[in-house]
Amino acid sequence: MEKQYDPKGIENKWHDAWTENKLFVADEKTTKPVYSVVIPPPNVTGILHMGHALNNTVQDIIVRHKRMSGCEVLWVVGTDHAGIATQNVVERQLAKEKLTRHDLGREKFVERVWEWKTQYHATITSQLKRLGTSVDWSRERFTMDEGLSAAVRKVFVSLYNDDLIYRGKYIINWCPRCRTALSDEEAEHKDSKGKLYHFKYPLADGSGHVTVATTRPETMLGDTAVAVNPTDDRYRYLIGSHIMLPLVNRKIPIIADDFVDKSFGTGAVKVTPAHDPNDYAIAQRHYLKPIIIMDEGATMTGPIPDKYKGLDRFACRKEIVADLTALGLVDTIEDHDHAVGQCYRCSTVVEPYYSDQWFVKMAPLAAKALAAAKKNTITFYPERYKKTYTDWMENIRDWCISRQIWWGHRIPVWYCDECKAVIVSETDPTICTHCDSTKLRQDNDVLDTWFSSWLWPFSTMGWPQHTDLYKKFYPTTSLTTAPEILFFWVARMLMAGIYCTKQLPFTDIVLHGTVRDKSGRKMSKSLGNSIDPLDVINVNGADALRFSLMMTTAQGADVYLSPDTFEIGRNFCNKLWNAARFVLGTIPEKVTITALPPVFRLDGADIWMLSRLSKTIAAVESALQTYRHNEAARLLYDCTWHDFCDWYVELKKADLYQTEDAEKQADARALCIHVLGTLQKMLHPFMPFIIEEIWSHLREKITYNNLIDAQFISCASFPKSNKDQINDAIEAEFTLVQNVITAIRTMRAENNIPPDKKGTAKIVTATPSDLASLTAHKARIEHFAKLTSATIGADLVRPSFCASSIVAGNQVFLELEGLIDKQVELERLAKEIARTQSLIESTQKRLESPAFTGKAPAEVVAKEEEKLCGLKSNLEKLNQSLAALH
C-alpha cells in the first residue's frame, strides 16, 4: 500500500467489479426483507452538479446501509426527458446552425432530440457512476421509454374517465420565449423593481376622468372595463357610466366589483380580461368578452392601433407611456416593488395568457394525500416540511398539464374532423368511434414533464403491469430530494401513488438542503459560483467528496461549500488508509482469527476501546435510522480518528511490536483488526471506494469469519452493537488515564521541555479506585507522558520543586531537574486558582439557595454538592502547590 491514498484507478476498478458481480442488481425472487428507493431522475441533458452529489450521496448511504443490514435492495435509476429544458437545449443548438424547430418539422425535430438524449444520457450516467452510487443499472428507466409512456397514457385516460382531467379556456402562465403554457409551480415569482403607472382615463361624456393604476401599461390596449369597489364613495356615482379608452378610442364601462381594494392605488382598476387572471375573473362575473392583444410570443396584435402592432410587449410599454404622456394622460409614475413571474426554465417574464389548455382537477386527489400526512403515515425529515406540504395541499389549484412544445408525451386525445368527437385513448385510434371517420387529428400538445415524473415510483417498476418487480419492491420506503421540488414532484407522486396503486409510494420523505457557496448564494451555472463535483472527485476522490458533504451539514440544512471543504474528507481518507496500512503492516504474512481474545486477557484499554466501539455502533445505527447522516459521519470520524488512531493504536503498539509474548501480540493484532474492520464496515456506506479497497487488502491477509464475512464489503454485514461490551466504569477509568497523560503533556509543553528530556512524576490519588486505575496503566502513563518513572500513591510526599496539576482530584507532580520554569508554574497556578474559586462561588451560591435545594431533583443537588467538595479540595491542593513553589 502506498504511503498516501490515491483514489485514481481504485475507484474505477471497484465500480467495474461491483458491476461485473451484479452486486446492486435486485433479485425480485428474494426471500429477504426488501428495501427500495427511486432516484430523483436527473434531466437527461443535464450534468452532475453539487446538488446531485449531495442527493445521491444521501441515498447511497441509506441504500448501502440497508443492503449491509440484510435487505434486498432495489435502487431504481433513470433519467427524465425534462420537456421544456431539453427542447430548449436542442433549439439553442439548432440556432447555431441558423435553424429553428419549425425548419425541421415536428417529426425531424423530435428525432433530433432523441439523438441528443442518447448523447447526453451517457454524460449524466457516467457521472453518477463516478460518485459511487449503488443503483441497479440493469433496470434503468427513462420517462419516455415504452413502459413509462404506456403508464402515462393509462393514467391520462383513467383520470379523464374519472372526470379529473378537463380542457378549457383559461388564463394560464405563458412563457413567450418557450412559447408554451406553464403550471403555477413553473412560474417562479421573483421580486423586482418596477413602476406603478397612474393613467387618466377620460369619461366618455367628457365630464372628467378616472385615474387607474397599472404595472403593465401595454395591457391597456386590451382593457374592456374599469372596475371600482361598489362601496367606494369616490366612484359610486360613476358606476354604469363609460370611459373612452385612450389611444384605441373604445368605449368601456365602469363596473363595480368587490375584488377592488379601495385602499390600493387610486381604487380604480383597469380590467384586461385576456391578460390578467384577476381581470379575467372580474370579466367572467360581468360578462365582458376578453380582447386578446398579444400573440404567443408576447408581440402586440389584435384590434389595436397599427402603430403598436408587431411591437414587443416591453417596447410597446414605452410607446404607450410616451403616447399617453403626450396626451397629458399620465398622472404619476412611481417606483413599485412587486413579484414578477418568470419561466423556471429560461427566466423570461411570464405573461398571463388566455388559451385552451388541459388541466388536472387536483382537489379530489389531494384529499387523500393530505389525510396521509395528517394521520402521520408519511414522515418528513426534517419534520417542519410537513406544514409546507399540508399548506400547499389545502390550497391546491388545478394543474395545467398541456405544453405547446414537441418534446414529450403527446396528449392521447384525438379530434374527429367530421363529427368533432373527442377521443381519449390509450392506443392510437384509426377511426372515429362515433362516426367511423378516419379524419382524426391528435392534439398537438404534449404533457407537462412532471406528468410522467409523478408516476416514477411505480411506472419504473412495470406498473400498470403487476410485474414481479412491482409486486416485490413497491411501495418504496424513503424518497430523498431537495425541498425545491416538494410540490413539483413529491406531493404529486403521493397523489398519483394513491390514485393509481391505492398505496403511498413511500413513507419517509428526506429533504436535504440546497447547496450554496460560502456567501450563501445558491450554486448555479449561471452565477458561475458552482464547484464541479467532478473536479473534486478528480482531485480528492469521490469518497472525500461524499464524506465532506456529509460532515458539513445537519439534516435539512443548506450546505455551504468552499473549495477547502473537501479537505476534511481527503484527510480522513488518508488517515483511514494509513490506519489500515499500519494494522496490515503488523501482520507478517497471513493471519487467522477465530474470535476476540477472551475477557480475562483484555486489559482496560481493550475494554475501553470495545466499549467506545459498541456505543458508536449503536449511535450510528440510530442516526442512520432517523436520516441524521451528518451525525453518523461525525461519530465515525471521531471514533476512528480520536479513539482508535490517536489512542488505541498508539497504546497497542507496545504489544504489537513486542515479540516475547506471542499471545499478547496476537491478541493486540486481533483487537486492532476487529476495531478497524468494524469501523470500516460502518464507514463503507459513506465512502465506498476506499473502504472496498482496504477491505480487499484485509481479505488478502486475514481470515476472520466473524468480521470479514463477504468478498465485497458492499455485501458484508453491518455491525451490531454488543451491549455486553459497553462498560461505563472502564471508560471513566480510561478517561482519567487520558487526562493524566494530557496534563503531563501540557506541563511539558508549557515549560518548553524538549521531547528527549524525560522526567519523573508523582501522582497523589484522590480515591482508592483512582489509585487502582492509574496503577493499572502506570506503564502507559510513563510511556505516553515521556517519564522515566511515575510513582502513584495516596500518601506521597510532594516534591520540593515541580510542575503540578490536578486531574479529577488527583494531584500530578512533574519533576524535571532544572527544566521547570517557576514563572510559568506560578502563572498557571494563579490562573487555575482563580478559575476554581469562581466555580466554587457559583456552585456555593446555588447550593445556598433554598429554591435550588428544595426544588431540584435530589440527584442534581447531590451532584452539585459533590462538585463543590471536589472543587474545594482542589483549591486547597492548588494553594499548597503555590506555597511550595514560593
Added chain:
RNA sequence: GGGCGCAUGGCUCAGCUGGUUAGAGCGCCGCGUUCACAUCGCGGAGAUCGAAGGUUCGAAUCCUUCUGCGCCCACCA
C-alpha cells in the same frame, strides 16, 4: 401580506427530549520528522451561545418581542 428557517470563538458549523467547567474542523501560536499518516502528532490561545424580556431551582437549549440574513407561498392592479 402569510409561513418557515438561520444568527454559537477569526472562518465553517455540531450541540437530539432544558442540569458539562459550551464542542469539532479550518485558520492562528508553540514544540515535534522514533519505523501508519506533515493530507501527520503533541500542546495552547480564542465564545458573557444576535438583542431585550419571560418561564424555571436551573436556559445556547422552552416562550414572547425585536434586529439582521435566507428560503417558500400569495391575484393587491
